[in-house]
Amino acid sequence: MRKTILYTLLSIAALVMFFPILYAFSVSFMTSEDILNRQVIPSAPTLDNYRGVLESVPILHYLMNSFIVASTATLGMLIVSALAAFIFAFIPFKGRQAVFLLFISTLLIPWEATMIPNFLTIQSLGWMNNYLALTVPFFALAFGTFLLRQHFKTVPHELYEAAQVEGLSHFQFFYKVVVPYAKTSFVTLGIFGFLTTWNMYLWPLLVTTNDTVRTVQIGLRRLQADEVATNWGLVMAGVVLVIIPTLILLAAGQKQLQKGLTKGAIK
């Protein structure tokens, strides 16, 4: 009885929540007649929309850009956060608490409140339409530093002793012992970083004025503006191409992400 109720609730909820995504997939395979007739399932599935979207906008180029931006930003985020986390976990010095507070204080600054000066900075550095503008500002991340520090602090004392016996330097201890030990937190932060940078919208809109480094999110906006009046199937094919990478990543890393984010949220 209880099980039946639960399964019913779960199924209804899943259907409602997932409907927009399923619908986007479905429309992307529809002919224009199907779309006009407001079909839910394509009567004669076709790949024309995908062919069309590949021809009408440089979507593969945008995807490539997004991939470069998201991977670089993620990698940078992991390295910069890990270095800072290492100090906060292992190297005591007078004033460390104050520096830690400085890191915390960045959580109080909404990114949008700084976008005007940041835009001016990027202009004066000559980074407009450059990958640097889309990646470097996101390398330092207080949340990432805390997440890694939490995990670094659990490194067993024996490992530290063993490292000293072996005569490892701090840096060797860092990358030979600590990094492999906290692998799961790196994975969590990596997934999180990739998802957020892949999905960025406002910043790429500001710092890209042509197609050279434009990411797929902004490409989608252009596609939508150009094609909406005429061809929804084509726009949805574009949407599907954009969401597939992150949906796969999420499905693969969901458990990991949940554990990691919860730790970050509660601690």
Add this chain to the structure above:
Amino acid sequence: MKQAEELPHRVKSVQEAVERYRVPSAKSVWQKSRNYRLALLYLLPSLVLFGVFMFYPMIYSLYLSFFFTDAQGSPALFVGLENYAYLWESASFRRSVIVTLLFVAMTVPAGVVLALFLALIANEKLRGIGFFRTIFASTLGMSVAASAVIWLFMFHPTAGILNAMLLGLNLPALSWLQDSTMALVSIAITTVWMNTGFSFLILLGGLQNIDEHLYESARIDGAGYFYQLRRITVPMLSPTLFFIITISFINAFQSFGQVDILTGGGPAEATNLIIYSIYREAFIYYQFGPASAMAIVLFAAVLVLTLLQFKFGERKVHYQ
């Protein structure tokens, strides 16, 4: 040193050991400063980046907000608080603040309740539950651009599936994005849907951290499902809930992409949320002074919210 030989088994982590066995010693200045040099080296990337892209722009925003700027965005004329006075008197800005607050009122409670409901039903130990969890979390992988474009199509007055459904139920069709009240509701629906994945995942994690024994003893005492929900689940989950409420508030304040794609702030500024209004002022009208003043107002609002979270969130964590 002697201490170290006696107690190694009690030490669980390097952090603990470092703190416990730290002894003041008479080393040379070079040796003493070793940790400083190391810390500086490792912290430098973060500190430089925070400085350039967080602290400096925050201060510069404040600075710009006291100036009129020229077309390149450089401060041209000091005007004191005039930009703030201008905002205070601007009907458009006041409208934007009201719309943002209305938007918060629409999205935060609905979003939290929906995510909590999903987390509760997904926290049961059932066959295939992992599948449902993945579905519920899926919107976390959806970008704002993709989500907004899908909903734009669903909201379409004639081709949209939502109006088709309404007509199928013999209800009148709605002008989702063309009517000034409905437009804000439509953006709120899109936003709640987009943010549910994240809230769900965090709340599910919070639920899984609650000690199973609490429920066992409650069941022995014959407590029903809703009694357990009210007396165990919600109180034990309160730190996580509080965190999610704060994040939802901040997300609502920061909504931009869905407005840009769905309505462009219209009709008649009915969906001109604060970030969109900053964006328009700065990057369409090139009024960097007033736009910076708006950014400072936004910063103040988010600051107050986050401090409240720290204050009350901390207190609630204690009885966990």
